[in-house]
Amino acid sequence: MTEVVYRHYASGDEKAIVELWNDCLHHDPITPLRFRNMVLLDANFDPEGLRLAFEGERLVGFVYSVRRLLPMVGTELEPDNGWITAFAVAPDKRRQGIGSRLVREAFDFLIRHGRKHVFFSSYAPNYFVPGVDEESYPEGYAFLLKHGFARLYSPVAMDYSLVRYSMPDDVKALKRAREAEGYAFGLAQDRDLVDVIRFAGDVFNPDWGRAIREGVLRGLPLSAIHVARENGRLVGFCMHAGYEGVAERFGPFGVDPSQQGKGLGKILLHDCLTNMRAQGLHGAWFLWTGETTTAGHLYKKLGFEITRRFHVCKKSFEN
Known part of the structure; x- marks a missing residue:
């Protein structure tokens, strides 16, 4: 049995990450261009936060964690907060401890930089989804709960046909x-x-x-x-x-x-x-609103339909 090796992102890993991402996150595929723009060119990207697991030459898992290096507004760096925006383990390698090892490494990365809380995945500016879609990824939601995350709230995505x-x-x-x-x-x-x-x-x-x-x-x-x-x-x-x-x-x-x-x-x-x-x-859509907010009521009254529901989750680290 080939040993699984764990490390952070290095130049040249992009193709393997995108391929594994698309194999696992079937309702949220990305292109190499989108990975470049949303991850590699993010001013907050730190290679240490993108944790990878390799079995030989094959990438079998990743967890992407990030903390703010560039303030969103003013000088606010949210020094207590970090985020995990995406994770995946190859289907044939699940329940072997790979995901757990990767997420512990992500936690360690954030803790080393003074973070007290980690969110999935309400990170601005470059979030892929607002939170975990339990219907699409029940195993992923269970994984987060197993590792100490708790649901905060559940925004919805909506679509409207313009035909x-x-x-x-x-x-x-x-x-x-x-x-x-x-x-x-x-x-x-x-x-x-x-x-x-x-x-x-x-x-x-x-x-x-x-x-x-x-x-x-x-x-x-x-x-x-x-x-x-x-x-x-x-x-x-x-x-x-x-x-x-x-x-x-x-x-x-x-x-x-x-x-x-x-x-x-x-x-x-x-x-x-x-x-x-x-x-x-032919259509209008958005990823994130509160179902019971003023905007949410307006959208539903117009005829927007809820197409996905996400759970924004949070874990606090013990002192």
Whole structure:
């Protein structure tokens, strides 16, 4: 029997990692380009955190752990937190202790760098999925529970078919009424960028502001970003194609909390879907929302369907 050798990532391992990933994570395959962009080019990537198990020349398991080296906002490095964003063991090598050894090595890596908590897998900016999909990977979820993780909450992914979409008449009427009250809706222009990025990051999530800034730098057209203003003040935005340049990926999307209840989110959402359909897109989807949040209710009321459910999990290390 060939001995299993454990080590961290080294140059040249990429092809084997992507192949094992795609053999095991069948509902979440990646390409070499996506692995490069999301892992190797991540400013927070540390080769020591990508733990590998080899049987001879064959890669039979990996666990990818990461901690923040570059702040998401300001100088905040979240020094107590680390993340595991993906793991896999070859099907014929499971229940032999390989995954357990790899995850212990990932824990050791994070503990050496002062981390007190580890999450699966709510890591920004480069998460592949928000958490573990129990339906797709029941063994993976059981593995996390076995190693001390506990479920925190369960966001959902949703999809919406645009094939027969048209903006409802009541939304058109609502938009006209709000415009008569001083609201303005339109596509973003250069003069909107600073306000949109600041609004998205400060009011909602720093990752949203980052996604917009980096998306535009990568070539995201401003025609993918919709804005709402009240007498000149930005009060909401909605967009698509903001993540990895995937045109049908919807979001981020937000309305000033003080403006909620006026249907501004509904207007922005339908403006964006109308624009997506006009570009010939056949669907809209996103990975992460709270099922019972205001946005979640709006999506479901429109007709978005829940297509996946994820469990965000957390483990705290003992002192």
